[in-house]
Amino acid sequence: MTLSTYFDFVIFPILTVSVVLVFIRLFKGPTIVDRVIALDLIITIGIGIITVYSIQQNQKILLDVAIILALIAFLGTIAFSYYIEKQKDD
Amino acid sequence: MINIILGTLSTLGALFILFASIGILRMPDFYLRLSVTVKASSLGVGLLLICAAIMFPNDASVTTKAIAIVFFLIITTPIAAHLIGRTAYFIGTRLWKETIIDELEGMYNKETHELESDPTEATDKPVSRFDDQIADTEEETE
């Protein structure tokens, strides 16, 4: 079987499952920080998905998006922690 | 041949990501979830990127992009983890009941968020982290 089909039937399902798992955490919480890291992880997995997708589709251009994700995603987390601490003050 | 390498590498990467997600779901407390997710995921993604680099062998840009992504992930993820972890601790997110030691307890200066290095200097009372999560309770207001 070709690599593409392998990706379709093995890799992507695995990644999908993991996304869903993380999403459950996002849903459950319980604390807001849990949700934040869940979000962070979702983005990271997103990077993975994009990578695999660009390999499968032979579209290296899509990697550019992955770069931006990798470079910027953590700003969200920082922002949230900033907020949560500030909120603790007031 | 190359396909096999790609297959294995990608499978490994995907699995590591999967472990990370199982981890974030299963781990008993926030800090454990955090530390699991950070590396497993970045390792997994790293492996996948290596696949990419191999996939486009005669294209320098892809390789460099892959390297760049990994590099960025390696720089940024720990920082994010550190900040959110410290915040979590600060707002009093509970540790797992079987946690054996917490040397950070009481080291924070409540007003200035300043963190002492020497236990003897820690004048402050422990940050009450056992009153339920402030961050959320404030949110829960109806």
Next chain:
Amino acid sequence: MSGNLILAPVFIHLLIAIFQLMAWRKTVTQRILSIGGAFIALLSAIMLFAHVFAQGTLTINASNWKAPFSIVFVADLLATVMVLLTSIAGFAVSLFSATGLSRQRMLYGYFPIFHFLLMGLNGAFLTGDIFNLYVWFEVIIIASFVLMTLGGRRNQLEGALKYMSMNILASMFFLTGIGILYGMTGSLNMADLSIKMHNVQNRSLVGITSVFFILGFGIKSAVFPLYFWLPSSYHTPPSAVAATFGGLLTKVGIYAMLRVNSLIFIPDDFTKNLLMVIAVLTILTGAFGSLNKMNIRQLFSYLIVCHIGFMVGGISMFTKLALTGTIFYLIHDIMVKTNLFLISGFIMQLRGIITMEKLGGLYKEYPKVSLLVAIVLFSLVGIPPLSGFWPKIYLFQAAFNNSNYFFIAALILGSLVTLYVVAKMWSEIFWKQTPDGVIEENKFEPLPVLRKLLLLLPIGLLAAASVYIGLNAEAVVQISERIAAELLDTSSYINAVFKN
């Protein structure tokens, strides 16, 4: 190279605004720039109008690609007239705000945003591309949000919030409509669309699309079940701003309705009836709303709604007579409504209040001002031979021809209520003596003479305009009829766009 003349009214304002932004917090510079620039823009608008009136529709393909593929700007008679009116009103308002507006507001960039707004209006009138029209609408509404909140007083913010959320809804409908149009025809150029829409097999889908546009533009032009944002907000901002809004913003909606209905969706019976019902209800709503209002700006707001009804009614009939009436009314309305809010501003300057109970005695103290105001008020009512009278004749005629008796009744009612409230206003604000203790209440020193004159100049300018429109109605009638003809037979527009 006369093509580039089309974009002059847009870019002049853009450049003014940029310079003013560079001269941030230098209010004197900004005022000079504003007045001077507005004047230049007015000149360019006049030139453009003269050119188009003489030699017919002008077009220019921005970025120089052939017709349907680049954003084309089309200066047909309707567009140019709108631009001309905008420029006149804009010039008047810029004069008024240069003297009438608080320095604080100027310090925080009132002028650049005001000119961005004018730019947006001109752009909206001139563009021949539906998505570009959307962009212009966004420029307009964002600018208006900012102007409306400028100063951040309580009810300003409250008004702005309502204004904003409903206008965003309008944009949503509009954008969705555009998306559907593109999905159907793969085109965004209005002239191109008017050709391609004929080939669309699924007519019902065309009808559905038209609904989105009706909704979008309906909210913009504050028609019956969609008008709420207007009376919730128009009384809150400073008069100079309110003047721009009251005079021009809702008219953009009307303009867009005219444009889209004439080019893209030729109104079918459903649309016509729908619009007619909307028009009648709008008139009633506006009339009822204005009856009890004591705050003159709220009163004006409802009058705007009421008179929008007149125009929508005209559109709904979509005959030459009706459209002529609508266009004429549009022209008249822009001049008068702008002026009304300027007047309210002037009263504000004199007395510091604009609620009728607390006002009075102006007839005694300012006879000449009273006369000026009287002229404006009566042209609003349509007392012959002032400007408001003529379009009504056309609307009546059209309504009789289509035997829309409800619309006639609504017209009469609307006019009567307008007459009544205006007369009431007159007797309350001008005839009545100032109620005791009010002058003491507001601590506003009497205006220095020069300042008063500068404030009155724009009012006089606009009043003169509406008197001229009234006395030389023939000219305006000719223009309106030509526009109506062009709206009914779009071939000249399309040919101009495709240069054949």
Next chain:
Amino acid sequence: MELLLILVIGLLYTGGIYFILRRSLVKLLLGIMLLGSATNILIFVLGAIVKAKPPIIGSAQQVLDKTYADPVPQALILTAIVISFALTSFAIVLLKRVYALLETDDLDNLNTPEEEDI
């Protein structure tokens, strides 16, 4: 696939509308944002969607061959996204101010009579 997307769009619209019918300022804001995204995706779907063929002319070609994704909706959406960012940011701050002035999240309390102003 389009069907799935259309379903998503419908749900986004639903959520947005539901939120703008609430009485809470923040919900109003979220509702507006949801509606914005819904509209963007709608436009995206209405121009045909193509997988993994970004409208970028390959290093070899001179022209974009027809199998590639339609670039026009992308450009439109890009514009729309940026504009709605402008709107959102302004809206957020407006909300902040309103809340600071009125100390209420209840949209039903937004009716200060003219006289009480300032």
Next chain:
Amino acid sequence: MRSSILQTATRYLLPILLLFSIFLLLRGHYYPGGGFVGGLVASIAFVLHSFANGTDATMKLLGRKPLSLIPIGLAIATLSVLMPVIFGLPPMTGLWLKGNFPIVGSIGTALTFDLGVYLVVIGVVLTILFTISLTDD
């Protein structure tokens, strides 16, 4: 929220992000990127800096009010739109220098226009965010 780790990291993240933003800006005409994304990334760089070292420090770093970037950006964009008018062409017509350049491809009004957009976006985003974080009421 002061974290020395974050501060140190920012020292090398800031230049990387800025460089990356310029990269996006310049290649926009050939590959994904362009004025908008470039500008957004650049402003994110400064936002990050402000998170680490406080907004005042970032303002110091910038040396000027972000608001003042807006007219400059607008001016550049507008000029590159109006440039063709001088040559009797309609506005927004693309004018190009002869020859090809690395990364950028060819240099022309489209590029300067994108540069204008880039600056405007930076100015806008930073004005919004910094004004918020500097005012507390």
Next chain:
Amino acid sequence: MLLTVLAGLIVAIFFVPFGKTFKSGLSIVLTALPIGIFSYYLTHLPSISLGKEIFQSTSWVPSLGINLDFRLDGLSLLFALLISGIGIAVYFYARTYLKGHAYFDRFFAYLSLFMAAMLGMVLADNILLLFIFWELTSISSFFLIGFNNTSPDSRKSALTALSVTGLGGFFLLAGLILLGDVAGTYNISALIHARGLIVNHGQYPLILTLLFIGAFTKSAQFPFHFWLPGAMKAPTPVSAYLHSATMVKAGIYLLARFNPILGGTNAWSYTLMIVGGFTMLYAAIHALLRTDLKSILAYSTISALGILTFLIGLGTADAIIAASVFILVHALYKASLFLITGIIDHAAHTRDISLLSGLRKVLLPVAIAGFLAACSSAGLPFTFGFIGKDLIYEATLHANSSWKLGLTTLAVLTNICLVAAGFMAGIKPFTGSLPIHYQTIRLPYISMWLPPLTLAVLGVLFGLMPDTVGNLFAEKAVLAMLGTETKLNLKIWHGFNTVLLLSLLTIVTGAVLYRFNKPIKGKTLWLLKFKNFSPEFIFKKITVTVFKFSEWYTQKFHNGYLRSYHLQIILFAEALLAYKLWLSGPIDINFYGLAMLSVYEVAIAILLIGALIIILTTRTRLTAVVSMSVIGYCICLMFVFYSAPDLAMTQFTIDTLTTVLFVLVLYKLPPFLNLGTKKERYRDMAIALGFGLILCMVALQVHHEPIETATSDFYGDYAYTEAKGKNVVNVILVDFRGMDTLFETVALSIAAIGVYNLLRLRLKPTEKE
């Protein structure tokens, strides 16, 4: 003619800058205006009376068929002379009456404006032109009624008068336009020729109704009469001029003018006879029950107008002759009576006839004038009034209608009352003994008592030479009204006949009635019992209800609740779209066109929907924000899958920034509230779902349409070859559709400045604007 019309306007405008200068004795110059006009028309009298007609036309708004067409025929001449002639008297009178008044200049400005308008109206040969002047008379009357602007009830009655006449005006306009529409011309002369067409047209009844409403409101016919007594708040000269002699006759003029166009049908004559007949009696009786001089005169005026309407309705040659003469008669005596009242008011500071008596001792010339006017109004022999009354009785007796007797009795009764009323107004104040406190009264300037005296004397003189008068003034007026040549021969003496008997009966009974009808306040009070049936009261009631309703209506819709606005908008949208979809029938989906569905897409969709659910259900803002970003990232991934890297990048960065933005202000934002009942929530959810569903269906329909790629193909072809860019999206953004981008950046900038202002600008409370 145009000049004579413009003269008034010019003078009026002339007052704006130079008003002050006329406050002095210079004001005598003003009288030149009416005198000039009067003499101008006098010169035309001979030629016109010989049947000549003068036309004058100046083009104004040809496209609308509105031109400054003027036509001087018998009718317009009669009115023109009345207007200018009585104008002279009033000008003279008012100069003294208002000496030293603060608004002296404004008064004369309004007066001149009115005169001009009135002249224009009677001379107009174009119905829309006529309407224009008609409205101007209403306006100037508004200003004149409210002339004592500081008194609340004079303001109030000015408002009432304007509302009523304004209402009529708009109906009239509608009617005239419809008429013009039907006949294809606005020119009166042309309309007369189109009579047949018009009268038989389906719209005729509508036209008639609209015109009648206009005429009745203006001429104070029942039930619109009540504004006229209120209008007596105006200075006396105004009452004399507008509200008895001229303006109120505008309606009559209209009817007279249109008699040859619309008249002669049953609808026409019955309506007019019924309305006029009722009005004349009703008002006459009312006149008797008043004690205030002015209201007596007001009601007798209404009654007189009723008579005129009645006569025009009657429509026989006699009737028309009677009408044309009576117009003149009434103008003369009523004007002078009003002016006299003014003098009395000035002198005795009251108008209550129960208090006034014996003034002849101090105001002899006035008394004479009053006596003569009263006689004329009573129709004593050798007065012009006598002729008038005779003609009326002639008309009723020889009416070719079955119930002529009834009509005659009606006329007689009315006249009896009017006789009494005339005596009360003209004689009562002067007879009897002079109370002490009136001893000191001195005779006013001649300029005040001469005008009434002159008018009264004319009233007698005309009576002595009725034939000449008739031929000069009335005959051609009759021609104009009737459309057919009719010979008048007015004689003082017809010999003994029923008419004479009736006249004598009228006079005697009237005298007796006057004798025993003691003017007591009590009667006015007694009248109040019936006020709940008076049209005035009903009108007030209606007004109040309308106001209440409008208040309720406005509150109902515009209730201040943003969500209810949204609700109404959305419901409206759903209604329209649902209806359209229902029309368009079932939707078919072409599954072939669909892209392959793969697992990651499903994953993203699930993720997105899940996040949406979280947002909708969560109680915490922060969770909502987190989920919002999840949605954002999902959309970003979709863009990646569906080959839109540029979009993906922008979406992602903007999403991150939005999150940051939220985070920066979120703790300054309110926490989530769950206000509103469960019921509301379910309802809204239903509505929202409906909307989502509708949009899905629309999307499906559109998706089913074939795709047009002309535009994108063009861009694809020229992006590199011409625009030197390979990223087509970007090329579109910076070249093909660069204008969008430019102005979108402007939008961004505006938003930024707005944010800056919102957070920084704090106005001082003292800031006005």
Next chain:
Amino acid sequence: MIKNFLLNLLLSFLWVALTGSLSYNGFLIGFILGFFVLWIMNRNEQDRKYFFRVPKVFSFAFYFLFQMLKANIQVAYDVITPKYFFRPGIVRYPLTAQSDFEINVLSTLISLTPGTLILDISEDKKALYIHAMYLKTPEIFVKQLKEGIERRLLEILR
């Protein structure tokens, strides 16, 4: 000074990497841009020399990767097996490293190795607070780190 120069070189390499165009003028542009970027943000610390450390860098890299892989597998195993083997805790770790740069790299690496996570660093930068998953006693844990990563790292950096 020299450090700026190196950072600048790094940037220009990064540029080449990003653009993927290994060419002179590509490098040149990168260098100029990098210089520009650095010039935007004026920072001054004293610089160090660092030429003879390349081999150590490589050995360290391999050591680290090995550690990482090992720990990852350990964690993964623990995650998927129902029972938890770990004994977590937060440990205070006194720093030998001084400069911000050292501390930063160190903390990054510690965070990257599974089972350990930097929670915070004390105000005076004398101590890290580390959350560890597999803790026999704090002392042992600290010792391992000191012997392991920190020593090797400092060898490179100093």
